[in-house]
Amino acid sequence: MSRSYLDRGRPIAALATVPGRSALAVIRCSGPRTIELCAQCFSPATALASAPGYSMVHGWFNDPRKDERIDEVLAAVFRAPHSFTGEDSVELYCHGSSAVVARVLVVLEERGFSPALPGEFSFRAFINGKTDLVKAEAVNELASANCEAARQDALERLSGTLSKAYKDLRDDLLDLLAELEARLDYPSDEIEDEELEPESGLFARLQSCRDRVRRLAEGYIAGKLRQExxxxxxxxxxxxxxxxxxxxxxxxxxxxxxxxxxxxxxxxxxxxxxxxxxxxxxxxxxxxxxxxxxxxxxxxxxxxxxxxxxxxxxxxxxxxxxxxxxxxxxxxxxxxxxxxxxxxxxxxxxxxxxxxxxxxxxxxGLPELEAAIRERLFAIAGGGAASQKETPRLANARQKTLLDQCLAALDSAQAAAARGLPLDALALDIREAADYLGQISGEITSDEIFDRIFGAFCLGK
Ligand SMILES: Nc1nc2c(ncn2[C@@H]2O[C@H](COP(=O)(O)OP(=O)(O)OP(=O)(O)O)[C@@H](O)[C@H]2O)c(=O)[nH]1
Ligand SMILES: [Mg+2]
CATH class of the missing domain: 3.40.50.300 (P-loop containing nucleotide triphosphate hydrolases)
Structure with missing residues (x-):
């Protein structure tokens, strides 16, 4: 199977719940012609084909080739762009046995659905502008949260506080860059002395951005500990x-x-x-x-x-x-x-x-021991959402690496400013720092990183 995330011409389907025995299983379908193709295996077919978005239809899932009923199901219908992926989507709620799930997936494949890659629904949501990378990663973190601290933090990230922190920083850097570049056109492209004063202009703004990046990066230890x-x-x-x-x-x-x-x-x-x-x-x-x-x-x-x-x-x-x-x-x-x-x-x-x-x-002595552990962990990992008002916590190694690179670029910019280097040297570093932040949110991407990011997600997510 050599499908790529970028191959978006075909509809995809996958089990979104844990395989095995359960009361219900949810099979998720998304992409071009999804509603029409699902209706071909559904009775009453027209009820599904004509269902408005955000509605549920009750009926039978069938194998049209063998003219055989497979399960009694509920189908939730979402019409583009009002769905998780931004595409037409159907969620099939069937009975949770491996036999039912296997047959439904086979029939869907025969209709033209490709088995979804891990994280492919999230990828499509990202590429269709439904989410940024940070929120897409938060969804996966929420799906894999195994304790209350992890749940709280992932939800906070999903609600956008971390995305906003990255965006505000990048905007500030781009503003700074725009000013620098405007001044590059003037005959004197040296930094004025007063701008190097810690309290004034350019230097102070650079310093403030650098401090914010550093604080975010420092939150990683706590964030990772709470998540993992x-x-x-x-x-x-x-x-x-x-x-x-x-x-x-x-x-x-x-x-x-x-x-x-x-x-x-x-x-x-x-x-x-x-x-x-x-x-x-x-x-x-x-x-x-x-x-x-x-x-x-x-x-x-x-x-x-x-x-x-x-x-x-x-x-x-x-x-x-x-x-x-x-x-x-x-x-x-x-x-x-x-x-x-x-x-x-x-x-x-x-x-x-x-x-x-x-x-x-x-x-x-066990209660006292538990209290001591709690106190120690709290000191390392901090409290809940309220403690993130100033600096939201990240828990993602990809974001941390890019933040570190951003910090190094800002350090280099500061050193350039302190040494009174020409403005274009400074501008180069600030541009680089802003680009790293753009890569975190996904505003700047390259195709090869998709496999790496979304490949680590759960199937059906
Ligand atoms: N009275 C009493 N005996 C204890 C207590 N804790 C452990 N023991 C006894 O001490 C012995 C060793 O206990 P373990 O829990 O096996 O000790 P350990 O540190 O795991 O030992 P190793 O695996 O050999 O390193 C056993 O006979 C236990 O019943 C305690 O709080 N009070
Ligand atoms: Mg022992």
């Missing part, structure tokens, strides 16, 4: 109680717990949601001078995971206190939340300052 979830690693010496904590959070005896040190070798992970954030919680092998090759590999992986983690929960057996290894580890991860485990035992002394008392076996 945080890696939270439980680390500590063997037997500290890491797997017990993992099971306690999970409310299930998932990890093997035993009094034998070195029980966990392969690390285990589970997704949990805490206060709206998705956490990828990982139980790791206990840190010590390993006894054999397998344990050594486990320890190596624990250290690698710690290095990648957004948050480390470092646990010790309170009865044993702090060892040399614990202190060495904590020097490397001073931000770790420090857990003093087994406080249910009489021989366990009080936790020292800065340590949180816990019983991974009995559950004491």
């Amino acid at each position: 979830g945080a890696l939270v690693v439980v680390a500590g010496r063997p037997n500290a109680g890491k797997s017990s904590l993992f099971n306690l959070v999970l409310r299930e005896e998932r990890a093997i717990v035993s009094s034998e040190p070195g029980t966990t070798r392969d690390w285990l992970e589970v997704w949990v949601e805490l206060s709206g954030y998705a956490l990828r919680l990982v139980d790791t092998a206990g840190l010590r001078q390993a006894l054999g090759e397998i344990e050594a590999e486990g320890v190596k992986r624990s250290l690698e995971l710690s290095a990648r983690a957004e948050l480390v929960l470092y646990m010790v057996d309170g009865r044993k206190g702090l060892s040399e290894e614990d202190l060495t580890y904590l020097e490397r991860y001073p931000e770790a939340i420090k857990l003093w485990n087994k406080i249910d035992l009489d021989e366990c002394p009080e936790p020292p300052p800065g340590w949180l008392g816990l019983s991974a076996k009995k559950g004491a």
Whole structure:
């Protein structure tokens, strides 16, 4: 199959819901002759063919070649340009079995529909001017949001706050550029001294744009974490109680717990949601001078995971206190939340300052631990929509790369201004910076990026 997104002459169809068994499945169709072609497999055919936009028609989906009914369906009709894609579209609500879906898709293909590429409906919406790239990406982010924080942010982006921030910035840069270019026609194309004053004219406006780009780029860490979830690693010496904590959070005896040190070798992970954030919680092998090759590999992986983690929960057996290894580890991860485990035992002394008392076996201290995690995540990832009033958050690597490139171009423009270079050198950098912002929103595109952007979307989206 070598169809391209740019091949828009044919109608497309795809399952828009999760494949498998469900009450209903939605099959989405869009493109030239969609309503007419769907009507050919629908009875009563004229009811569908003549249905106004934004209406639903009840009937049967048929295989016209075999003159056979396939399913009882509802068809939602959208007429161009008033649809998601901007094209004529039909959504078929059929029963959610794989047998029904497979037959409907085969019949649609026989009628001339091509199986949609991932994200092809969104691509068509973009190319038909229904959305910019940032909002198209937000739709996909909303469809894949796996926690409340991700949902809130994606919705904020879908409502256009981020698109507006990019657009305002680009407009300001283009205004600046227009002024510079107008002045290039004058005999003296040097920058006037007063314009280099931080508070005045050109320099100040350039500086303000640069600061706004920098703030947006800085929001990426929080945005990505809220969208994709945080890696939270439980680390500590063997037997500290890491797997017990993992099971306690999970409310299930998932990890093997035993009094034998070195029980966990392969690390285990589970997704949990805490206060709206998705956490990828990982139980790791206990840190010590390993006894054999397998344990050594486990320890190596624990250290690698710690290095990648957004948050480390470092646990010790309170009865044993702090060892040399614990202190060495904590020097490397001073931000770790420090857990003093087994406080249910009489021989366990009080936790020292800065340590949180816990019983991974009995559950004491868990609410305090959750509060500490919440506080730490909030510090890294910030709050909900209200906190985005000034600077909306992005969570998309493509946008971040282009923002970084834009920032580098503005840095170069500032350096040019500071060195009193001719205006055309400055104009070149500002043009480049504005172009990067245009690529973010899709005002400037090249064909080859479509596969990369939309290819990562869900099928049927
Ligand atoms: N009394 C008490 N025992 C605990 C507690 N947490 C863990 N244990 C016991 O300590 C032993 C080790 O627990 P694990 O959870 O397997 O420890 P681990 O840190 O995963 O150990 P490794 O996988 O070997 O690194 C087991 O016998 C647990 O029952 C606790 O809070 N209180
Ligand atoms: Mg373990």
